[in-house]
Amino acid sequence: MELPVISNTAPESSGGGCSSSGCGTAPDALSHLPDSIRSKVQDHPCYSEEAHHYFARMHVAVAPACNIQCNYCNRKYDCSNESRPGVVSEVMSPDQAVKKTLAVAAAIPQMTVLGIAGPGDPLANPERTFETFRRLSEEAPDIKLCVSTNGLSLPESVDELAKHNIDHVTITINCVDPEIGAKIYPWIFWENKRIFGVEGAKILIEQQQKGLEMLTSRGILVKVNSVMIPGINDEHLKEVSKIVKAKGAFLHNVMPLIAEAEHGTYFGIMGQREPTPLELEALQDSCSGDMSMMRHCRQCRADAVGLLGEDRGAEFTIDKIEEMEIDYAAAMVERAKVHDAITSELEMKRALKAAPKFNPEAGEEKPATRPIRIAIASKGGGLVNEHFGHAHEFLVYEVGPTSHRFLTHRKCTPYCMGDESCGDGETVLGQIIKSLEGVEVLLASKIGFEPWADLEKAGIQPNGEHAMEPIEEAIRAVYDELAAAGKLDMPAEAKAAA
Numbered sequence: 001m002e003l004p005v006i007s008n009t010a011p012e013s014s015g016g017g018c019s020s021s022g023c024g025t026a027p028d029a030l031s032h033l034p035d036s037i038r039s040k041v042q043d044h045p046c047y048s049e050e051a052h053h054y055f056a057r058m059h060v061a062v063a064p065a066c067n068i069q070c071n072y073c074n075r076k077y078d079c080s081n082e083s084r085p086g087v088v089s090e091v092m093s094p095d096q097a098v099k100k101t102l103a104v105a106a107a108i109p110q111m112t113v114l115g116i117a118g119p120g121d122p123l124a125n126p127e128r129t130f131e132t133f134r135r136l137s138e139e140a141p142d143i144k145l146c147v148s149t150n151g152l153s154l155p156e157s158v159d160e161l162a163k164h165n166i167d168h169v170t171i172t173i174n175c176v177d178p179e180i181g182a183k184i185y186p187w188i189f190w191e192n193k194r195i196f197g198v199e200g201a202k203i204l205i206e207q208q209q210k211g212l213e214m215l216t217s218r219g220i221l222v223k224v225n226s227v228m229i230p231g232i233n234d235e236h237l238k239e240v241s242k243i244v245k246a247k248g249a250f251l252h253n254v255m256p257l258i259a260e261a262e263h264g265t266y267f268g269i270m271g272q273r274e275p276t277p278l279e280l281e282a283l284q285d286s287c288s289g290d291m292s293m294m295r296h297c298r299q300c301r302a303d304a305v306g307l308l309g310e311d312r313g314a315e316f317t318i319d320k321i322e323e324m325e326i327d328y329a330a331a332m333v334e335r336a337k338v339h340d341a342i343t344s345e346l347e348m349k350r351a352l353k354a355a356p357k358f359n360p361e362a363g364e365e366k367p368a369t370r371p372i373r374i375a376i377a378s379k380g381g382g383l384v385n386e387h388f389g390h391a392h393e394f395l396v397y398e399v400g401p402t403s404h405r406f407l408t409h410r411k412c413t414p415y416c417m418g419d420e421s422c423g424d425g426e427t428v429l430g431q432i433i434k435s436l437e438g439v440e441v442l443l444a445s446k447i448g449f450e451p452w453a454d455l456e457k458a459g460i461q462p463n464g465e466h467a468m469e470p471i472e473e474a475i476r477a478v479y480d481e482l483a484a485a486g487k488l489d490m491p492a493e494a495k496a497a498a
């Protein structure tokens, strides 16, 4: 039986949801994984921070109903500029979803992953979800299939998931303590009735844990998503991380709560605050241990299309797809060529990165300069290729003398929406600068005079000299230049302790 669409309900949607696909880590954060798992995930746009610049993903919104209520979710609110889990512009039938997937895969050969992530819970809509997977596994065998769930119906769905070759599942687990759960989930819909408070949260937690164990025992990869809700589960998520890791999850994705009053969620209306970027990073760092933490998840819409951070959904609406002629056999040949070229490029980059940066046996000393944070305006492709004023987000890297790692992305409202409005956004600029807390250098393809001056005043060095360069080369060049100029020398105490 499928559940009715219940207004204002949802599984893991809003604040956190991920989708099918999952999110990513810096490539070295995958290094602890056994080869068998690493080879499955290192080219996945959500699991590998590096791969997400090259490979795209899409979600199809075939699952309208939900079987739990999360206080951070309201699936009714949609705005085409809005990117949050659970948000969609149109719910599709399985047939429309299959057509859309084939159309996107033919038009965007970099698309490798199809996920079902909402707008409700995919497993609360089993007929629609599994019909879509069944047809896609037959008609588009070169696409990886993923699903994202709140876990309530997971144990009873594991056999069916295995049948459709779903090799990655995302479960949103926000707590393992029902008392905390009752503050996040007011009720669940279980065995034909609503169960409220601690009792409902307890059932949900048990189902999530059971489903996680069942999936990992079958060799299905599980990523766990958690929404960081300050004052409710932030400290508790360290415990969640340990438990899900012990039960076999290979990746944990801690995402910030999204709680704006205009979204109409309980948390938004009640003024529950969101974590700051630095609070999120600190929690991700303390949860990580030797487990991979996702850092580049974009908390995508349930109908997102394209590279992470971009949304090409408007090119593939139901009416546009109806008119498209798709020769998928021919598309698969082209797709294979594109995938091979990207894989070779990524392999070359990995080899370069793995090469030693200094040789202690030859008497070379580890350079004694401090790490810094560099923000990049990029619209994809792993390049510094976005105008500062047009950026919807900045990618933040921590760069040290011999290595670097991706830390996070910071979303923002673009400072300049077009030539006429450029420079009007004083408040927006202030917000952008605030969101760049901790950053010392900002790279963009171009930066206007006014923001340049304000960034400098805020202690952030703007730099437009690396336009169109690969991000990794650009951040290395900038770091080496600053180090050579003596601007990154470690304080004496830190040097002595190193």
Ligand code: SF4
Pocket (backbone or CB within 6 Å): 017, 018, 019, 020, 021, 022, 023, 024, 045, 046, 057, 115, 296, 297, 298, 299, 300, 308
């Ligand atoms: S980046 Fe988007 S598609 Fe990937 S895991 Fe996160 S929400 Fe899902």
